[in-house]
Amino acid sequence: MQLKTLLEIGFTSLKLGLTSFGGPIAHLGYFKNEYVDKRKWLDDKTYADIIALAQFLPGPASSQVGMAIGMIRGGIFGGVVSWFGFTLPSVIVLVLFAAMYQTFSLGDASWIASLKIVAVAVVAHAVLNLGKKLTPDRPRIAIALLAAVIMLAVPSAFIQIMIIAVAALLGFFAFAKQSQPDVHSFAISITKKQGVFSLALLVLLLIGTPILATTYPSVHIQLFDMFFRVGTLVFGGGHVVLPLLEKEVVPTELLTSSQFLAGYGMAQAVPGPLFTFASYLGAMIHGVIGAIIATVAIFLPSFLLVIGALPFLKELRGKPRFQGMLNSVNASVVGILLAAFYDPVFTSSINHNLDFALAALLFIMLQVWKLPAWLIVIIGVVLGQAINIITN
Template sequence: MAGSERPAHTPQGSPGEVFRAFLKLGVSAFGGPIAHLGYFRDEFVTRRRWVDEAGYADLVALCQFLPGPASSQVGFALGLMRAGPLGALAAWTAFTLPSAILLILFAAGASAFESGIGAAIVHGLKIVAVAVVAQAVFGMARSLCPDRTRATIAVVAVVAAAALAGSLGQIAAILMGGLAGLWFCRADAAALPPIPMVPVSRTAGLVALAVFAALLILLPVFAAMGPAANAAGPVALFDAFYRAGSLVFGGGHVVLPLLQAFVVEPGWASDDAFLAGYGAAQAVPGPLFTFAAYLGAIASPQGYGLPGAVIGLVAISLPGLLLVVAALPFWDEFRRRVTAQAAMRGANAAVVGILGAALYDPVFVSAVRGPADFALALAGFVALVVWKAPPWTVVLASALASIAIA
């Protein structure tokens, strides 16, 4: 079947059915991408039986392999299989919209958080970011760096990200991790079972891949034609978020350092506003990538408001969704290759290192001003990791504690 089209896949549901199912999850699925995948399994494998266990597991494996938000990509693929392209769009929209609206409202009211109790709440949100990112580093290190080889790759990635500031260091670390994985991580290659039939033809996959590559290459060119290299024009804004979505392996919290490099370093948003929004994103349901809606709304000195939020949200999500369509017809053959498995093991270990570097700067150095802040961040970390507290409760407790400290 290497050179032939896949058999046609007949959708069994409607876009409206898909939208309603995912809207319920969009307003209730707290806890980050791993928790979201659990919600999806319960809803679509166990309860609705849209896909079987093996098919769902393979969708999850594909989306964790690709750049982009894994939970949104899995939801997009489930909607595609259930109701075709309109079903895919309905799934993404319904799952993404609730949290995006809440973060846009937070951006609109940002001026109310510049002093007094509002400033204390913002500081509490920044401390929450310390706890949440530390939890992410801890959990990812346990699963993605379980041996000496991958732990070493992660440490070298920290050095690379610290030595080369901005996105250059992060991209170099990922490439280094992939090359190191090719050399040192082949022994762990596993035999994999075949996957179920996919609902995308190879032609459609190649078209999606061409669109992805064309945007990645041409957007920086068009953005450079703007009035200034550091101006947050609409094309430059779209380019920054699109590149972040194209390069973020692992999804979820890993997008933090990339967005910091693409949005904060050019001066489109301050460190304080960036971390406050990131903390607020922990308190809302749905995918963490809706943080881009907040950043798009506040980007540039005057702020773009709703148009900027739409640009940020669409641009950061688009590459991951294009790659899902591009990869589905070829995934079964590609994932069996020893070299592919080895490279991704190394790249994933490097991602842990990049997130570890971001935990220190900008997250820790921007939020922790003294012993009381450190104690509050540590308490949040223990609540998340040991007590398994929902993130929104940690957000609320940290905000109240920050008000009390202030």
């Protein structure tokens, strides 16, 4: 693998890690702007299929999409570099915060509200553009709208999985004839044997680590076991992981409730994946070493799952019935994203008329003027601060 390619992946993912505010749904918008629209590393259909794949897998969906794009671009090492660049900025901030959380509070900072408004524009841009590509006819528009209605009526990770599963079943029978014979394949250096080995390693670690932690009591092994188990078993990603982590560290008195909530508040204010909240918890429990173990452990299942799934996705995309499944699943994902755009992105960000005006302006800058996402973040924070001064 050429060093130039890995450096390109690292630089691009680091830029995203520094500017991708707004949570996992917003991250997909930032990724599309950078990887698909600007750099042309993959086309819209391949990007949508990777999103659909990530929705099936446990773990942080946006991070898995970033890993997959890095692997397509630069093999397994490309995936590692992509994850490292996207994750490192928030890890550093949260580890530093763990060392000084009693005196460092940003929970009520006005610029956080501005970042939420930026997320409204980014997510709206992503939903609109993905919707154009993935819901081109009435049946798929109907699937997207139905998925959005169900998610808004019964919001839960389980319902999301059920929507995707039903959509896949529907696509298998109803959309095979609508598959795209000219779908672009993608080159990837990961073999099926490597994929099977990766999945086997995941199962081995999931079964063996708890046994090892019981047989050889060690804070390092126990930390790895705890965070690896959560990273493997959580569906829905993002905020869904927080109650699971709370059950692991607060009742066991590894952290107090106030310590946990302080880190949770800070995790909302940093760019990059929310799963880096594990870095804060690990640092609070066992310093920098604990942070490293927790971070690696909670993301490792995602690596193993993506490595295991990508070689099979590459082959299956060419089969009509599987294409039909993806077409239907992609339509349902648009609906899920639409529901997430309204709640929590819109409802938690737009509090008065000027908020909406700023979000609309930033959306036009993205959609019409084609300004880069990182610039939208800067403009959004500056204008948001100006609005805050005017209104107060």
